[in-house]
Amino acid sequence: MKDNYDINNYTYDMDRCIGCKGCVWVDHVYMPGVRYGVKCPSNAYKLFDGYAPMGREKIGKALLEGRIDYTPEYLDVMYMCQLCGACDAGCKRNLDLEPLSVLESLRVKAVKDGKGPMPAHKKVAQNIAEKGNRYGAAEKRSGWITKDTKISDKADMVYFPGCSASYVEKGIAQATGKILNKAGINFMTLGDKDTCCGHPVATSGMLDEAKAIARKNIDILKATGATTLVTSCAECYNTWKVIYPKMLSKNFADMGYQVIHLVEVVSKLVNEGKFTFSKPMNIRAAYHDPCRMARQGEPWVEWEGTRGQWGILTPKKEYRRGTFGVYQQPRDILNKIQGLDLVEMPRMKENAFCCGAGGGVMDAYPDFAMWAATERLTEVQSVAAEAVISACPYCKKVFNEASKANNMNIKAYDITEIILACM
Numbered sequence: 001m002k003d004n005y006d007i008n009n010y011t012y013d014m015d016r017c018i019g020c021k022g023c024v025w026v027d028h029v030y031m032p033g034v035r036y037g038v039k040c041p042s043n044a045y046k047l048f049d050g051y052a053p054m055g056r057e058k059i060g061k062a063l064l065e066g067r068i069d070y071t072p073e074y075l076d077v078m079y080m081c082q083l084c085g086a087c088d089a090g091c092k093r094n095l096d097l098e099p100l101s102v103l104e105s106l107r108v109k110a111v112k113d114g115k116g117p118m119p120a121h122k123k124v125a126q127n128i129a130e131k132g133n134r135y136g137a138a139e140k141r142s143g144w145i146t147k148d149t150k151i152s153d154k155a156d157m158v159y160f161p162g163c164s165a166s167y168v169e170k171g172i173a174q175a176t177g178k179i180l181n182k183a184g185i186n187f188m189t190l191g192d193k194d195t196c197c198g199h200p201v202a203t204s205g206m207l208d209e210a211k212a213i214a215r216k217n218i219d220i221l222k223a224t225g226a227t228t229l230v231t232s233c234a235e236c237y238n239t240w241k242v243i244y245p246k247m248l249s250k251n252f253a254d255m256g257y258q259v260i261h262l263v264e265v266v267s268k269l270v271n272e273g274k275f276t277f278s279k280p281m282n283i284r285a286a287y288h289d290p291c292r293m294a295r296q297g298e299p300w301v302e303w304e305g306t307r308g309q310w311g312i313l314t315p316k317k318e319y320r321r322g323t324f325g326v327y328q329q330p331r332d333i334l335n336k337i338q339g340l341d342l343v344e345m346p347r348m349k350e351n352a353f354c355c356g357a358g359g360g361v362m363d364a365y366p367d368f369a370m371w372a373a374t375e376r377l378t379e380v381q382s383v384a385a386e387a388v389i390s391a392c393p394y395c396k397k398v399f400n401e402a403s404k405a406n407n408m409n410i411k412a413y414d415i416t417e418i419i420l421a422c423m
């Protein structure tokens with residue numbers, strides 16, 4: 001069986017990197033100017049190309065060829081990266097190389113070689129192994145469920161809230177439950193078997209542990225008989241739709257379940273006229289595309305074959321270029337809310353700048369995460385918006401923390417809370 005996280009699958013991609021920086025700069029046709037022209041947070045933070053995809057590829061290649069060895073600096077280079085995928089969508093615009101798979105696989109190699117992940121990642125993985133959640137919280141995971149939330153014992157749809165909405169941003173899980181109730185959609189949860197999706201374990205490179213979580217979660221879902229899993233978290237969405245099949249070397253289409261984000265459920269109903277908003281919300285807000293369900297939201301497509309002359313692949317590979325991520329659905333919803341003035345930031349959709357929290361950066365490099373969130377908030381200010389709306393609890397959390405720390409007076413919302421407030 002092909003190992004999609006084996007770095008040896010990607011030496012062609014590392015060799016063929018031409019240093020064009022299409023992975024770093026916003027696509028030129030969309031670039032409004034230099035100020036918001038860079039989309040790679042780590043390159044913008046460190047101002048050094050070693051902390052950009054092409055630098056990481058060359059440094060990783062040097063490690064594979066034995067020209068350098070592991071050092072603390074090497075590990076910083078590999079882990080000071082949100083795995084946001086902006087580089088991947090950028091590189092595939094011209095060259096169809098796989099920088100994101102390279103970055104993920106170099107982390108997996110670091111763990112296999114006994115050098116990674118960073119201590120903070122080990123602590124999060126320990127929390128998940130011992131308590132079933134990334135925070136190490138001892139309370140019951142179902143604490144978000146209110147008396148007026150109707151949860152079925154048996155349904156075709158399972159709501160998977162994820163760690164953050166279960167413990168830290170409970171309002172998002174509560175809003176999701178109420179929205180599904182109002183839409184008349186029966187749903188169940190995984191009950192006392194509900195646990196972490198394993199996203200932090202997978203992104204830190206702990207492949208064996210992440211695979212074990214994947215197999216367990218998939219078995220739990222299958223035992224319910226449900227065929228659709230709905231999330232309110234971009235990371236959970238990506239984990240079930242991309243990381244699980246990628247780790248298990250299967251097409252997402254063959255996994256036997258569907259994954260859908262709440263915004264996909266609501267936008268469909270809104271566009272069919274079956275879900276309406278009765279209350280206005282008078283704010284001017286920018287929508288932030290969460291990396292994991294936007295440019296990384298396309299399902300995993302398994303490929304196995306050979307590369308011949310001129311790099312031609314046989315059979316043809318179906319690339320995930322980020323074009324068909326969940327971009328329009330949240331905008332369709334927000335545009336239907338009376339009084340809500342939705343504005344676009346210069347970096348949007350495939351070119352969106354990450355909130356800063358992903359890829360284990362919030363755990364291991366919190367200062368960098370806060371810097372990236374602050375940088376994004378200046379972009380919110382640049383379009384004279386007073387609020388930023390996302391569809392992932394991690395974005396909301398880091399934006400609100402950065403706004404508070406810098407007295408920026410920008411409020412971050414999750415889209416589920418906006419929908420609930422306007423129902």
Ligand code: SF4
Pocket residue numbers: 016017018019020021022023024053054090091095097099
């Ligand atoms: S866009 Fe691709 S080829 Fe160009 S520098 Fe980045 S990784 Fe290398």
Ligand code: SF4
Pocket residue numbers: 023039040041042043051052053080081082083084085086087088100103
């Ligand atoms: S995944 Fe994001 S942070 Fe990491 S190298 Fe690519 S663009 Fe930069």
